[in-house]
Amino acid sequence: xxNKFYISLVTLFLFIAGxxxxxxxxxxxxxxxxxxxxxxxxxxAPKLEISGFINNKTDLDLHGKKSDTEKGHIxxxxxxxxIEWDVQLESRYRFSDYLELINVNRFLYDSLYDWDKNAxxxxxxxYRLEHYDSFKQIMSEFYFNYINGGWFLKLGxxxxxxxxxxxxxxxxxxxxxSRESVNxxxxxxxxxxxxxxxxxxxxxxxxxxxxxxxxxxxxxxxSPPRGSVWWYPAVSPTSSYKSYKKDKPAKTFENQEFAIRxxxxxxxxxxxxxxxxxxxxxxxxxxxxxxxNPVTGENEQYREPKYTRLHQFGFNVDKGNWFLGRxxxxxxxxxxxxxxxxxxxDPSSHDGAVKRNHLKSISSIETNWLxxxxxxxxxxxxxxxxxxxxxxxxxxxxxKRYDPAWLFSMSRKWFSNRLQVTTTFYYRPxxxxxxxxxTLSWAFSDYFSAQVRYTGFTGPSDDIYGMYDxxxxxxxxxxxxx
Amino acid sequence: MLFNRIKGFLKLICIKIFCLLIxxxxxxxxxxxxxxxRIAVRDPMLARLQQGRMELTALEQKEIGRYGFTGxxxxxxxxxxxxxxxxxxxxxxxxxxxxxxxxxxxxxxxKEIYPYKDPASxxxxxxxxxxxVMKKIKGIYMSPPKKKYRGILFYIYLTSMHKHLRNKExxxxxxxxxxxxxAPTTPKEDNWLGSVLRYDDFLLRKPWExxxxxxxxxxxxxxxxxxVEGKNxxxxxxxxxxRVTWVEKKHFLDxxxxxxxxxxxxxxxxxxxxxxxxPWKYWVISQWNCMDPLTGRRIVRxxxxxxxxxxxxxxxxxxxxxGKENFWRQPETHLxxxxxxxxxxxxxxxxxxxxxxxxxxxxxEK
Numbered sequence: 001x002x003n004k005f006y007i008s009l010v011t012l013f014l015f016i017a018g019x020x021x022x023x024x025x026x027x028x029x030x031x032x033x034x035x036x037x038x039x040x041x042x043x044x045a046p047k048l049e050i051s052g053f054i055n056n057k058t059d060l061d062l063h064g065k066k067s068d069t070e071k072g073h074i075x076x077x078x079x080x081x082x083i084e085w086d087v088q089l090e091s092r093y094r095f096s097d098y099l100e101l102i103n104v105n106r107f108l109y110d111s112l113y114d115w116d117k118n119a120x121x122x123x124x125x126x127y128r129l130e131h132y133d134s135f136k137q138i139m140s141e142f143y144f145n146y147i148n149g150g151w152f153l154k155l156g157x158x159x160x161x162x163x164x165x166x167x168x169x170x171x172x173x174x175x176x177x178s179r180e181s182v183n184x185x186x187x188x189x190x191x192x193x194x195x196x197x198x199x200x201x202x203x204x205x206x207x208x209x210x211x212x213x214x215x216x217x218x219x220x221x222x223s224p225p226r227g228s229v230w231w232y233p234a235v236s237p238t239s240s241y242k243s244y245k246k247d248k249p250a251k252t253f254e255n256q257e258f259a260i261r262x263x264x265x266x267x268x269x270x271x272x273x274x275x276x277x278x279x280x281x282x283x284x285x286x287x288x289x290x291x292x293n294p295v296t297g298e299n300e301q302y303r304e305p306k307y308t309r310l311h312q313f314g315f316n317v318d319k320g321n322w323f324l325g326r327x328x329x330x331x332x333x334x335x336x337x338x339x340x341x342x343x344x345x346d347p348s349s350h351d352g353a354v355k356r357n358h359l360k361s362i363s364s365i366e367t368n369w370l371x372x373x374x375x376x377x378x379x380x381x382x383x384x385x386x387x388x389x390x391x392x393x394x395x396x397x398x399x400k401r402y403d404p405a406w407l408f409s410m411s412r413k414w415f416s417n418r419l420q421v422t423t424t425f426y427y428r429p430x431x432x433x434x435x436x437x438x439t440l441s442w443a444f445s446d447y448f449s450a451q452v453r454y455t456g457f458t459g460p461s462d463d464i465y466g467m468y469d470x471x472x473x474x475x476x477x478x479x480x481x482x
Numbered sequence: 483m484l485f486n487r488i489k490g491f492l493k494l495i496c497i498k499i500f501c502l503l504i505x506x507x508x509x510x511x512x513x514x515x516x517x518x519x520r521i522a523v524r525d526p527m528l529a530r531l532q533q534g535r536m537e538l539t540a541l542e543q544k545e546i547g548r549y550g551f552t553g554x555x556x557x558x559x560x561x562x563x564x565x566x567x568x569x570x571x572x573x574x575x576x577x578x579x580x581x582x583x584x585x586x587x588x589x590x591x592x593k594e595i596y597p598y599k600d601p602a603s604x605x606x607x608x609x610x611x612x613x614x615v616m617k618k619i620k621g622i623y624m625s626p627p628k629k630k631y632r633g634i635l636f637y638i639y640l641t642s643m644h645k646h647l648r649n650k651e652x653x654x655x656x657x658x659x660x661x662x663x664x665a666p667t668t669p670k671e672d673n674w675l676g677s678v679l680r681y682d683d684f685l686l687r688k689p690w691e692x693x694x695x696x697x698x699x700x701x702x703x704x705x706x707x708x709x710v711e712g713k714n715x716x717x718x719x720x721x722x723x724x725r726v727t728w729v730e731k732k733h734f735l736d737x738x739x740x741x742x743x744x745x746x747x748x749x750x751x752x753x754x755x756x757x758x759x760x761p762w763k764y765w766v767i768s769q770w771n772c773m774d775p776l777t778g779r780r781i782v783r784x785x786x787x788x789x790x791x792x793x794x795x796x797x798x799x800x801x802x803x804x805g806k807e808n809f810w811r812q813p814e815t816h817l818x819x820x821x822x823x824x825x826x827x828x829x830x831x832x833x834x835x836x837x838x839x840x841x842x843x844x845x846x847e848k
Contacts (some may be wrong), residue, residue, distance in 0.1 A: 029585045327668075472804065
């Protein structure tokens with residue numbers, strides 16, 4: 001009854017608004033209320049630029065309430081997987097043509113936890129995911145840009161993106177908030193990346209540049225918390241061990257991170273060599289002692305989550321070629337990681353983890369068809385684990401020695417680029433698992449846009465896509481940029 | 483002795499006057515200035531015979547006798563005016579009107595450099611050869627909000643009729659993602675920004691890609707023009723059957739253009755407003771006013787606040803430099819705001835009287 005009353009009220013309002021003569025002159029294509037406010041502020045402070053967006057992302061679950069996995073029962077009592085409201089406010093103060101101060105503030109509120117009355121989540125899940133409440137989360141970026149001659153300096157809290165792929169290979173500098181696990185796509189990287197405090201200096205000369213990065217402040221990546229919508233179904237919903245408190249590395253000089261990148265563009269070949277002395281963004285669980293629990297009468301294992309040091313070496317190259325009457329762009333990235341810890345079930349391993357190296361690579365080829373209206377991208381990625389053993393585990397499942405994956409994406413635009421349809425297939429041949437993402441987006445104006453999105457998963461239950469077989473969802477997104 | 487002193491004094495005066503002249507003649511003081519392409523090219527045969535052609539056609543000989551130019555020559559001079567051979571930057575606002583009457587507005591700061599010494603070098607291959615970069619373009623978006631700080635970078639290559647060469651390479655910087663990426667370049671007929679204007683209308687087409695016929699003389703906005711019909715000779719499936727251009731014959735400015743699609747229907751009308759920029763005297767197109775008469779879709783481009791002889795370095799046109807997100811200067815002038823279609827200039831119209839007259843002449847000749 002209450003809902004019907006609200007619907008009638010809104011309809012009445014629209015009817016009255018619709019017959020108002022002044023509405024006849026309403027020009028939606030230039031309707032930008034927040035932008036006009038920002039312009040007024042900028043008129044008063046000409047060196048200040050303000051921009052931002054308001055975004056709502058709602059993912060509707062397309063399956064039933066219950067899910068029995070091999071590892072246990074998950075009570076999927078939610079109707080929605082996410083009803084997230086994101087607001088970004090970016091301000092730039094321009095001291096001169098060469099010096100700027102940039103501040104990006106982000107506000108997040110996932111109203112799933114308040115609005116979906118059927119959903120029951122633990123306090124810890126709600127606390128982690130419901131909203132940004134700390135200064136660290138809200139003040140996302142704060143840095144100075146300084147340009148002088150060939151030098152380009154960025155000092156402060158910021159994001160650095162090294163990779164150019166639809167996926168991560170050499171994009172290793174910033175950690176990431178993986179609250180959505182594999183549900184997120186390329187468009188979510190910007191929002192889900194966790195900016196860190198760093199000194200970022202680049203020197204450009206001729207066809208080259210060299211970049212130095214110093215990160216004094218280590219920030220880990222964030223996994224979906226246990227009991228949340230996107231907690232890994234392949235992992236037991238209840239702990240089979242006790243965990244020590246997770247400590248970040250001490251803030252000493254030897255614990256800081258350093259990176260260097262050398263790039264050159266020669267005859268159309270754009271290539272880079274990189275090195276990153278870093279910490280693994282995700283902790284490794286090391287087995288520790290067994291303790292007798294007098295209540296259960298059982299021995300319980302304790303595990304210690306520890307961040308470990310890594311050396312990462314990488315290379316990337318991209319080039320455009322004319323072939324069959326069209327331009328093909330191909331890209332390759334390689335990343336060799338030294339000293340990465342892998343969980344193992346080998347009984348001879350005292351702490352349940354061994355140190356190994358691995359090589360990861362992504363290659364892609366992109367072109368367009370139908371007079372430029374259709375763009376296609378084919379991407380192949382693989383990871384090779386050196387010193388492999390069949391006892392190696394990841395997220396409770398058996399790790400592969402060689403782990404390949406395909407991605408194929410098509411995108412087409414219509415109506416002066418206002419309508420865009422994109423379909424993307426992800427396929428892991430080793431497991432026979434798939435992820436599908438189909439997106440239809442419409443730009444109402446330069447400021448307002450909307451999107452409808454289907455994301456589906458299928459495959460064996462111990463695979464990263466297959467474990468979310470019953471997590472298919474229909475997403476709706478409304479965005480206002482100003 | 484006295485004579486020598488007077489002579490020395492006069493010499494000094496002359497030098498001072500010359501220095502003052504340089505000071506007061508800004509075009510000279512600023513290092514470079516516009517030169518009429520007909521003079522810049524020195525030998526008109528360079529413009530008339532391109533891509534290894536050894537002799538003029540009978541039609542071209544007749545046109546030289548009648549108008550003093552060939553069609554290719556005229557279009558080459560127009561092309562040279564669009565490439566001053568000097569680095570420059572400008573602000574640009576682009577308004578796209580969809581068939582539903584909605585408007586989309588893009589604004590950016592845009593700069594270009596030319597790695598060759600003067601526009602005629604393209605004809606003589608002096609210091610540049612087919613396959614080399616003939617210009618580099620870099621831009622940064624000011625609006626719409628979604629695209630603000632987004633960067634674009636293009637390398638345009640000198641192509642040749644005898645060898646299939648790439649014509650363009652492009653990169654883009656996405657502000658939100660914080661990364662630059664090479665993008666596959668779209669074909670010549672692709673709609674620019676989803677508008678009715680195509681890449682071949684302003685960026686990729688070389689004059690020798692079409693064969694020309696001068697249709698006659700016509701006055702456009704008080705300027706005497708030669709009307710040149712061009713038909714593509716490279717691609718049998720080219721998206722246009724012909725392109726007809728009104729070329730002002732004194733400074734070689736294409737003031738009006740009408741395009742006809744594969745079915746012979748008038749598919750695009752373009753009015754261009756050329757202005758001369760002080761103190762360099764270079765001619766630039768300050769306004770493109772285009773309309774597709776079949777759908778009513780329009781695009782209006784306003785270039786403003788042009789500056790020439792900018793000291794841009796090659797290193798500033800590397801893809802990674804887009805990450806600076808730097809507006810290297812602020813506009814000194816501002817355009818009046820556009821809220822809806824009523825704020826746009828009048829729709830461009832076809833030169834129907836000219837076509838009617840031409841039709842009558844053809845009829846009489848037959």
